[in-house]
Amino acid sequence: MPYYHQLGKIPAKRHTQFRKPSGELYSEQLFSTEGFSSIYSLLYHNYPPTSIKHVDAPYDVQPKVMGPMQMLHRSFQGFNVPAEDDFLKSRKYVLVNDDVRISLSAPRQSMTDYFYKNGDADEMIFVHIGSGTLKTMYGNIDFEYGDYIMIPRGTIYQVHFKEENNRLLIAESPTPIVPPHKYLNEMGQLLEHSPFCERDIKVPSSLETHDEKGDFLIYIKKKGIMYPYHYMYHPFDVVGWDGFNYPWAFSIHNFEPITGRIHQPPPVHQTFEARNFVVCSFCPRLFDYHPLSIPAPYNHSNVDSDEVLYYVDGDFMSRKHVTKGMITLHPGGIPHGPHPGTVEKSIGAKETKELAVMIDTFHPLFLTEDALSIEDKDYYLSWMSDRDRDEMLIP
Ligand SMILES: [Fe+2]
Numbered sequence: 001m002p003y004y005h006q007l008g009k010i011p012a013k014r015h016t017q018f019r020k021p022s023g024e025l026y027s028e029q030l031f032s033t034e035g036f037s038s039i040y041s042l043l044y045h046n047y048p049p050t051s052i053k054h055v056d057a058p059y060d061v062q063p064k065v066m067g068p069m070q071m072l073h074r075s076f077q078g079f080n081v082p083a084e085d086d087f088l089k090s091r092k093y094v095l096v097n098d099d100v101r102i103s104l105s106a107p108r109q110s111m112t113d114y115f116y117k118n119g120d121a122d123e124m125i126f127v128h129i130g131s132g133t134l135k136t137m138y139g140n141i142d143f144e145y146g147d148y149i150m151i152p153r154g155t156i157y158q159v160h161f162k163e164e165n166n167r168l169l170i171a172e173s174p175t176p177i178v179p180p181h182k183y184l185n186e187m188g189q190l191l192e193h194s195p196f197c198e199r200d201i202k203v204p205s206s207l208e209t210h211d212e213k214g215d216f217l218i219y220i221k222k223k224g225i226m227y228p229y230h231y232m233y234h235p236f237d238v239v240g241w242d243g244f245n246y247p248w249a250f251s252i253h254n255f256e257p258i259t260g261r262i263h264q265p266p267p268v269h270q271t272f273e274a275r276n277f278v279v280c281s282f283c284p285r286l287f288d289y290h291p292l293s294i295p296a297p298y299n300h301s302n303v304d305s306d307e308v309l310y311y312v313d314g315d316f317m318s319r320k321h322v323t324k325g326m327i328t329l330h331p332g333g334i335p336h337g338p339h340p341g342t343v344e345k346s347i348g349a350k351e352t353k354e355l356a357v358m359i360d361t362f363h364p365l366f367l368t369e370d371a372l373s374i375e376d377k378d379y380y381l382s383w384m385s386d387r388d389r390d391e392m393l394i395p
Contacts, residue, residue: 008240041243
């Protein structure tokens with residue numbers, strides 16, 4: 001998150017002697033991004049973060065992409081992804097390209113006997129069901145339903161859940177996922193017309209400092225390969241840090257929708273951006289108030305992007321048969337729009353309770369083996385009206 005934060009104890013001046021009560025030096029670590037050219041943090045460890053005991057055999061965790069891309073409207077039942085005990089094994093890639101990898105996950109258990117570090121990508125974990133605590137070397141963040149948890153690449157973390165019923169939508173990005181630049185002033189502060197501000201951001205608030213020697217397993221992912229590293233010291237041994245690079249969270253329920261007299265285009269819902277994709281939040285809001293307004297969206301041709309909508313809660317005025325956890329993919333190249341009957345039905349409606357997360361990519365997405373196993377195969381035919389179906393004698 002691009003504003004300065006500090007937690008725990010740090011020396012008055014960087015790169016100077018900073019000693020434990022025993023007289024030993026703390027171990028300073030510069031955590032920089034984009035070489036030394038972008039945001040960074042300075043962390044002070046009880047022990048060097050470099051003491052490797054051994055590394056187990058690495059293994060492949062690349063998504064299993066299915067065949068060539070097909071330009072077809074798709075729909076998936078996200079809640080049909082089976083729950084699994086383990087956090088890492090529960091993560092199932094569904095839609096992927098070089099800019100973003102989207103997965104669904106229903107982990108039952110907290111991470112207690114290992115840690116995880118994504119060395120490739122920033123992670124955005126949207127919490128659809130569940131609550132708990134994200135534990136990191138920068139400190140802890142409590143999370144709950146509706147939180148977008150942002151974990152910059154390289155952060156060592158554990159997720160601890162309060163209960164077993166958890167549903168997560170995860171996006172991994174090789175570039176930082178950040179608030180849109182259009183909402184930032186030249187000093188990096190969120191502007192007055194931004195739908196959220198710094199006060200809505202949750203930052204690490206409590207630092208858990210361990211002083212333990214032993215065998216600490218950290219799964220480190222790099223280029224689709226998982227490396228099981230065993231370290232000598234507990235990775236959460238930081239006594240203090242400061243800087244601009246750290247995990248944070250933002251609740252979708254704190255997104256303040258932008259409304260108007262007539263239908264507002266999807267960019268008003270934009271919440272985050274990364275290279276070649278954006279994330280939008282569709283939140284409960286009052287509908288358009290022009291006397292002749294049509295609240296339902298128009299048909300539109302998204303020639304340049306694939307649109308992924310993940311349905312969280314509420315009714316969706318433009319779609320039929322929507323269920324929680326459902327995903328629709330409307331690929332670039334062919335138009336899509338409201339389902340038959342929903343345009344007339346939307347007229348006169350005063351508000352919507354819909355809650356959804358949209359991920360729009362500027363390059364095509366590819367389906368995985370796991371996506372095909374939860375697909376509703378007839379979705380692309382769902383824009384035919386009942387009358388059209390009758391005429392074609394389609395049951
Ligand atoms: Fe759309």
